[in-house]
Amino acid sequence: MSADITGSAEASETSVSFREALRFWAKLGFISFGGPAGQIAIMHRELVELKHWISEERFLHALNFCMLLPGPEAQQLATYIGWLKHGTRGGIAAGVLFVLPGFLLITLISVLYVKFHSVGPVEGILFGLKAAVLAVVIEAVVRIGRRALRNRCSWIVAGLAFLGIFVFAVPFPAIVFAAAIAGFALHRWRPQWIAADASAPGPTMPVALASPGRTLRVLVVCITLWAAPLLIIYSVLGSSHVLMLEGLFFSKMAVVTFGGAYAVLAYVAQEAVTGYRWLSADDMLQGLALAETTPGPLILVLTFVGFLGAFNHAAPFDPIVAGLLGAFLTTWVTFVPCFLWIFLGAPHIEGLRRRRALSSALAMVTAAVVGVILNLAIWFGLHALFGSVRTWKGFGMTVALPDAASVDLAAVAIAAASAVALLRLRAPMLLVLAASAGTGLILKGG
Template identity: 55%
Template sequence: MTGYGELIRTFGKIGFLSFGGPAGQIALMHRMLVNEKNWLDERRFLHALNFCMLLPGPEAMQLATYSGWLLRGVPGGLIAGGLFVLPGALLLTLLSAIYVYFGEVPYVEGALFGLKAAVLAIVFQALARIAGRALKTRLHYGLALAALTALMVFNIPFPVVVLCAAVVGACFPGSFSGQGERAADEPQPVSLSRSALVLCAGLLVWFIPVLALYQMLGPGTFFDQAVFFSKASVVTFGGAYAVLAYVGQQAVDVYHWLMPQEMLAGLGLAETTPGPLILVLIFVGFVGAFRDTGGFDPLTGGLMGAAVTLWVTFVPCFLWIFLGAPFMERLRANLSLSGALAAITAAVTGVMANLAIWFGLHVLFAEVRPVSWGRASVEMPVLASADPAAFAIMLIAGLWLWRGGGLLNVLAAALAIGMAMRLLA
């Protein structure tokens, strides 16, 4: 059994290195948990990823929580999910404070330029490995390509894509899965009383602090943030970008926590920090409470706003995993549903390909433009805006990793090269 010390060290490392959005984060976990540590096999990892893709909230953070739960139960899930989020949350809180006191921090993105290019190499390496093991027939490849097209060309939300894949797999199970895919270990029966206990405990942990906040301070910014971001955490299907327009509109026009250009600044800061992009909500909570402190000094108010936002945004993510994971583990051994799960795995490969292409376009090119025809639209790079430095770092990192270079050494070298290139530019 994996020890807690090793679990903390591994997921702590993942938390500090989880740059690059969900594509980079999933690729990093795949490399460390499947290839390096051999803690999870390929099928177990993809099974967990399939489930997390269907949930509201950041799928990579929930995948970390699910992985920790598989390794050490609820304590392992809390450790893994918490360490995935905390480094980015603390760094973004610090950057939010710097922003409100000193203005924008333009050099942060430049300092992490090399890191993003190296992470892109990790993304494509992981995608190739997952595709090689998950796509076994022409039908698998066709479904992955259909998922990629639906996402990249027609902008269909990926939960819809994944659900459609599940329906196809369930209707034609023999075409996607076989007897050999049954789980080797028979999961224990799911206890409904245990599920009810988990649900009640999760809701209490989620809402008791909110009610205590209202009891102590009454209505105001902190309670408004707790309620608003609790609602946002339930509707964040499709990733952070799917909900940012809604959050931005409410935060700017309804609650007046910040200005439109400040929402963009917060998004830029969140993109340069490790962890899920939805951490941008911490910036919104900090800035809003910094300016409407509820009687506290501005810095204390900002820190309280960030803490409240962090709590109500991510506690639900743990609840979804601890409530649903036991049922998903039972489904691993259910042959009648193996076709649906195999089809989801193929579609998720297409989802990851879409994330990888999107990430690559925005790292390797300074300008990307949508090209539309009818209801279809696809982002195309402006070739003249290609960044040779980003291409060079990506290729160096990819070759180094392919030849067996250590992950930390590769990322540290990429960070140093990126900083040097920006300073000399």
């Protein structure tokens, strides 16, 4: 397979042995801090500037393709480059090693969390991290908003998406679908309204199209791997067990997670906390804080959610065993589809990227994501800064309202200081989180 992929590589690209590539992908899995932007920057520096494994043009070409896909773009970019250099085995190695260290660490943290999170020093550290996460999410709103909201139309879509999810509890997949339809419609009837949003097709490269036989093999293998754990769970535990519900829910998330982890977390929080009641709002906040401080894709916070959901509804298993099964299952159904998108779609990327209608649809989806992340910021803010939050319902609306008397001034101070450090001082995120954890330990760890 690798011959038809690498045959068009530019002369400036350096060949590399599979063993050397394995060493790099393993290393990357341990140093991939900083969210998708930091992870992509690390790969660009190492693979383009230092090692010359891939040209600047081809790197950007691959990145643009991965940005069109649901799921974590940094992990998919690693999978794509691994596939480009060594075919299917290279893509599997790169994608798995990018996720594996973070998965193991998050799973270990999940076990420690359910055993020791009520210990004073641990509570203090988690308190500080929880407040700092609010600043991290606000910084994500600002960063993505600057890129996505380029004209009045995109601002309107972002505003409607925010109102839909915050006020009317519209499901995130419905918002993504509506935004995509709006993008297609605007491209068809009012293209001048979104001309600044739709990205122009990038430089083309000759890439051999996959044969129908190969496409069928990829579909059969990946879908079988994706569905096998769910079929086993269904046959043994039935359709209503928490593991089956988690598998189906996070499989759906794998298909609609356009816009990165922050966008989907709003919907996950909405469903996992208030819908399925797998974990508390406080657990969700602390899970995100923990995921921010570990390597790997931020979407690995879903591993934490899967662990706690199964741990809290463990029968007929021991709670820790159930939690481990939930963590593995959630991670499996989240990332197996990523390999399907890359192995199936990469040979056709030129045709996809030349379709301006698709670019217009994705531009509107990205705009909607800004509104969804703003909802996430407010949701986090309410639960991080106030001890009591009530829900008001009426006229088809559902709005969360804080009790002003329950405000935690220490949390407000940590969140404000973190926001200044991130947005004004451009301080490294890990440094901000470490300082916040230390402050929380001092204030609440006694």
